[in-house]
Ligand SMILES: Nc1ncnc2c1ncn2[C@@H]1O[C@H](COP(=O)(O)OP(=O)(O)O)[C@@H](O)[C@H]1O
């Protein structure tokens with residue numbers, strides 16, 4: 193694994209182009225993601241942040257018309273290679289979506305879903321443990337420990353989103369992708385999630401797409417700025433926010449467009 | 451035509467009012483509609499009344515000539531009928547001078563009536579249009595009356611639909627009650643011997659003897675047959691329908707789906723009679739041949755043939771309903787599952803199917819209710835003898851088929867065997883109604899969940 197200053201490079205995207213049918217959505221993206229850091233992707237809507245995020249766990253495979261070109265290297269392995277096992281890849285790279293999307297099952301079943309698929313628990317006891325640790329890590333355990341067998345859809349929006357985070361970490365992924373995880377939540381729930389993200393970065397590498405500049409500044413160490421499908425600038429969050437090189441970045445940060 | 455002209459005039463009038471700079475109370479079209487309605491409705495009412503009363507009045511006028519000549523009522527009627535026939539040129543009997551004269555008079559009266567009708571209706575049209583026109587000229591409100599009129603028309607239409615339904619249900623109920631006055635409810639529901647032909651031999655002049663029917667109308671065999679055949683049908687329809695629904699919703703590419711879906715829906719458009727003779731002439735004998743080859747005794751009219759073909763008929767319902775239900779499971783759930791590393795089949799089995807289950811159950815219940823109500827296939831392919839059997843290779847009969855048996859040919863109202871049909875119809879109605887209500891509830895609940 194390469195190093196970038198102090199931190200290891202976890203993911204390295206090289207010359208990534210993405211097309212939806214004939215329309216190109218991403219142009220020659222080159223970006224290194226550092227391990228155990230929070231990387232924020234910012235930019236006006238439609239600039240391709242989600243598209244880039246979905247490249248990292250090959251979720252774009254689900255969309256028929258979507259074509260991804262270029263190299264994305266994770267743990268020295270190009271995930272766009274033919275030999276890549278998507279099931280294993282997604283076990284290593286979890287994802288949390290914009291709208292909380294718990295399965296219409298019980299809380300317990302929501303969490304045990306991933307571990308069951310990947311055969312991670314040999315016994316009911318082990319599964320119970322996984323469910324408990326995941327919920328604890330997602331700071332949800334205290335609130336729901338008495339109602340594990342009630343439907344997950346009965347929780348509040350913020351709780352549902354933390355449930356989705358717990359579901360994502362239940363398989364102990366190395367990387368967690370978050371696509372505007374707070375955009376459907378109120379400020380208090382947002383604060384809880386941000387706190388959680390800070391906690392999670394000790395064990396996981398986190399990439400978060402966000403609309404809110406303030407949130408990017410609060411939670412991330414690295415920031416990448418996208419505009420019209422291009423990665424305009426990336427670097428440490430401090431630098432991007434205080435002293436960006438590019439005039440477009442400057443304009444966006446100061447709220448002059450987007 | 452007249453209506454359109456008056457619409458035109460009404461609108462024109464409105465424009466003239468508009469051009470004199472007065473503010474209209476409604477859009478010009480409303481003036482047109484207003485006038486057209488006034489043109490059509492009073493005239494239509496008068497015309498209908500006329501059409502209803504004209505024959506009676508003509509008859510009275512003609513017969514008044516003979517009123518005091520000592521004819522009986524029946525004879526008078528006969529004279530009138532002969533007169534009418536002669537004037538239409540359809541009379542074949544001997545033409546007497548009496549009928550000849552009265553027929554001439556009849557024609558005369560008719561033509562007077564005809565022309566006076568036209569005149570009167572025209573007068574009324576002119577009068578009412580003039581009246582309405584005056585009201586328009588004074589720039590009266592036209593929007594409300596027009597809206598009220600459309601409201602009334604739509605209301606009448608739905609009322610007609612509802613009243614007809616209520617009427618049918620009530621006639622079912624009353625006939626059923628009459629039936630149970632003769633045949634005890636207990637015998638009907640728990641009797642195991644169904645042999646309505648016994649009731650055919652009764653001489654209608656004889657008095658009713660309830661004991662004669664004691665072992666005739668036991669409905670258990672046909673209820674059993676009905677559910678049995680429906681069961682066979684669902685055994686065919688559920689797996690195939692469901693799997694093709696899942697395929698269409700989840701696996702089929704856009705292109706395949708575009709062609710496959712209409713093709714499957716063609717199945718739903720085939721008339722049931724066609725399925726019926728397909729079952730009776732192709733599937734039935736085919737099964738019999740196979741059975742004989744395997745040394746089994748298979749009736750040419752077997753429950754298996756009828757149920758199987760009925761199942762094929764129901765496939766499109768289940769497949770297209772469950773396809774809709776599965777498609778309406780939100781994409782975000784699929785994404786969530788794929789992002790956890792689940793494969794497509796795992797996602798379908800563990801997330802999509804449970805999420806869609808209520809809707810799927812609803813579509814299955816609708817399918818069952820169709821299977822139970824299906825008539826043609828059973829009549830043609832499964833025979834009419836009500837055997838109490840659970841052997842799919844024998845022939846059985848269903849509620850619908852028995853109703854057909856009972857009501858084919860001559861039947862007298864008020865006869866127990868006719869009323870038996872109503873009792874059967876009632877049972878069928880109750881069963882399918884319950885199924886439909888439950889199914890629609892389930893589907894609706896499911897819809898709400900994802901709105
Ligand atoms: N499923 C899709 N099909 C076609 N075009 C898409 C699809 N998803 C995204 N796009 C296009 O790709 C571009 C980038 O979208 P996206 O990555 O969702 O932007 P962001 O998340 O930054 O708002 C947009 O122009 C959008 O129209």
Ligand SMILES: [Mg+2]
Nearest residue numbers: 241242243371
């Ligand atoms: Mg987005």
